[in-house]
Amino acid sequence: MRLNARFFEGALPACRIEWSRRLSRSAGNIDVGKRLVKLSAPLLLDAFADGREHIAVGVRCRSSGEAVEEILKHEMIHLWLFERGLPCGHTPDFRRKAREIGQLKTRHDIARPLPKSGWIYTCARCQAQVVRRKKFGRARACARCCKQFSRGQFDACFTLRGRKI
Numbered sequence: 001m002r003l004n005a006r007f008f009e010g011a012l013p014a015c016r017i018e019w020s021r022r023l024s025r026s027a028g029n030i031d032v033g034k035r036l037v038k039l040s041a042p043l044l045l046d047a048f049a050d051g052r053e054h055i056a057v058g059v060r061c062r063s064s065g066e067a068v069e070e071i072l073k074h075e076m077i078h079l080w081l082f083e084r085g086l087p088c089g090h091t092p093d094f095r096r097k098a099r100e101i102g103q104l105k106t107r108h109d110i111a112r113p114l115p116k117s118g119w120i121y122t123c124a125r126c127q128a129q130v131v132r133r134k135k136f137g138r139a140r141a142c143a144r145c146c147k148q149f150s151r152g153q154f155d156a157c158f159t160l161r162g163r164k165i
């Protein structure tokens, strides 16, 4: 497939793709043994009926088509690891490959829609995003990075940069 050639050098075997109405906790999953990908109709189709942007695997998606592509890429990484005989969970190898193809996160539910107007804040270090309806009154730092690197203390290195949406 196109994604296989573009991101995995055509190394992946063919997979069946099915839509599921019942799958609603994550936008997709894969059974690497059966080579079967399931896509969640509620999260990938219904959630976009509002015409708004949603975030999937850390990527802003404007339509269900874009979200489906990101989720397929995510599931293909699982298969890519499996085919190479590597553990195929969200391992460091998984994250490296995901970042390489532009995905910042492994969470693959579909987040709440972005508000029509407000502020989107990005951590310069880990790229985590926080969406707010109103602008923060004072400088805020990324909670996750502060927790990980400065014992939970505010550290200006991880200041969130805001942009109006």
Ligand SMILES: [Zn+2]
Pocket: 074, 078, 090, 106, 108
């Ligand atoms: Zn996954």
Ligand SMILES: [Zn+2]
Pocket: 123, 124, 125, 126, 127, 128, 142, 143, 144, 145, 146, 158
């Ligand atoms: Zn951060």
